[in-house]
Amino acid sequence: MKNNKLQFRILIIFIISLIAFGFWSSLKEKNELKNPKSTVGIITEIEERFQRGFFVKYEFDVNGEKYTENQKLTIKKENIKIGDKFVVNYSEKKPEYNELNFEKRIEE
Numbered sequence: 001m002k003n004n005k006l007q008f009r010i011l012i013i014f015i016i017s018l019i020a021f022g023f024w025s026s027l028k029e030k031n032e033l034k035n036p037k038s039t040v041g042i043i044t045e046i047e048e049r050f051q052r053g054f055f056v057k058y059e060f061d062v063n064g065e066k067y068t069e070n071q072k073l074t075i076k077k078e079n080i081k082i083g084d085k086f087v088v089n090y091s092e093k094k095p096e097y098n099e100l101n102f103e104k105r106i107e108e
Contacts, residue, residue, distance in 0.1 A: 032091035033099065037062075041088035041100050043080060046073070056080065060088045062095040075102045 045057035054073040059066060067090075073080065085106040090098035 029091075029097045032094055032097040033089060035092075036089035036098075037092050038087050038089050038101075040085050040106055043082055043084045043086070044068070046077065046080065046082065056100070058086070058088065058100050060090070060098070062090060065095070067095055067098065069096075069098060069100070071100050073102075 039060050039062060041058040041060040043056050043058050046054060047057070048054050052072075054077050055070050056073050057068060057070050059068050061067070080102075085108070087101045087104035087106065088098055089101060
């Protein structure tokens with residue numbers, strides 16, 4: 001019986017630690033994006049994830065290095081296609097902290 005209580009406590013501590021780490025990571029990324037740089041991102045893929053909605057995969061370059069990221073689609077799927085370009089805001093220190101801005105489409 002005591003062994004089960006100990007295992008339960010360890011499990012609870014582990015779950016709380018995971019939640020805290022996720023929260024900390026999210027805050028760190030938001031902080032990095034307070035004064036972002038921007039570049040052009042190109043949609044390379046649109047996919048539907050089971051019960052989560054549509055996501056886009058996009059690519060962008062920073063200082064000659066290519067980055068590929070995923071982001072949940074926040075506009076109607078009908079309004080976007082592969083090859084569309086949008087502004088990507090990214091952290092100058094850590095470009096892997098970035099977000100595609102669906103409100104800033106780049107028309108050619």
